Amino acid sequence: MRKFAVLLYPDFSLQEITCLTSALSVWFGEKIDFIATDNKEYSSEEGLRVFPTKTTEEVKITDYSCVILPGTVNPLPALFDEKLIDFLKSGENSDVVFAAISSSPVLLSKAGILNGKKFTAGYFMQMADTFEFIEKDNFVHKGVVEDGNIITGIGMFFREFAQAVLQKFGYDVDSGFMRDKPDDYSEEELTFYWSDDDYKEFLEELKGWI
Numbered sequence: 001m002r003k004f005a006v007l008l009y010p011d012f013s014l015q016e017i018t019c020l021t022s023a024l025s026v027w028f029g030e031k032i033d034f035i036a037t038d039n040k041e042y043s044s045e046e047g048l049r050v051f052p053t054k055t056t057e058e059v060k061i062t063d064y065s066c067v068i069l070p071g072t073v074n075p076l077p078a079l080f081d082e083k084l085i086d087f088l089k090s091g092e093n094s095d096v097v098f099a100a101i102s103s104s105p106v107l108l109s110k111a112g113i114l115n116g117k118k119f120t121a122g123y124f125m126q127m128a129d130t131f132e133f134i135e136k137d138n139f140v141h142k143g144v145v146e147d148g149n150i151i152t153g154i155g156m157f158f159r160e161f162a163q164a165v166l167q168k169f170g171y172d173v174d175s176g177f178m179r180d181k182p183d184d185y186s187e188e189e190l191t192f193y194w195s196d197d198d199y200k201e202f203l204e205e206l207k208g209w210i
Helices: 019-029 082-089 105-112 125-128 154-168 194-206
Strands: 004-007 032-036 064-068 097-101 143-146 150-153
Touching: 019 150, 019 154, 064 105, 064 154, 082 097, 082 105, 097 105, 097 154, 143 154, 150 154
Parallel strands: 004 032, 004 064, 064 097, 097 150
Antiparallel strands: 143 150
């Protein structure tokens, strides 16, 4: 059984992962756990205030098929959260797929998950000069890089990143994933109707509101 998780930390980026999380949950019916080191409110870099559904003490990282790490404009709180780094370390040499975008590969580097792995990231390159645990020789200057069970991406390529993760798990998405152009569609194609059964279900649900 597949299980997916998103890690939360201060100033995490929703924008970089919502193509992926939306497709997983809405298109493919996957349940996602949102995990943080503490059961407290976290604010995204967009200002959305959220609570985790699990803490790192309540789960094992190897319980999950895929752990998704959003980027953050402020990586230092997560980077120096030893409980978070230890949680990641516990997945070293496992079959867990780690999907990290933007600045978050630095967390995988500190945890040793990227040792010997090719990767990319969206952080400023001075980060790689500052921290000895970043293997600069394995940094690949591409939008998305996949090496074994590691998928990393730069934030501006959030669609390609999502596509790579979904395809890793065999979901049927192609190069047009979330890239449709409005002008390519007719009026008929942009007019939507429920099926008869879905409409009946909606009307039944509506009764509870009126």
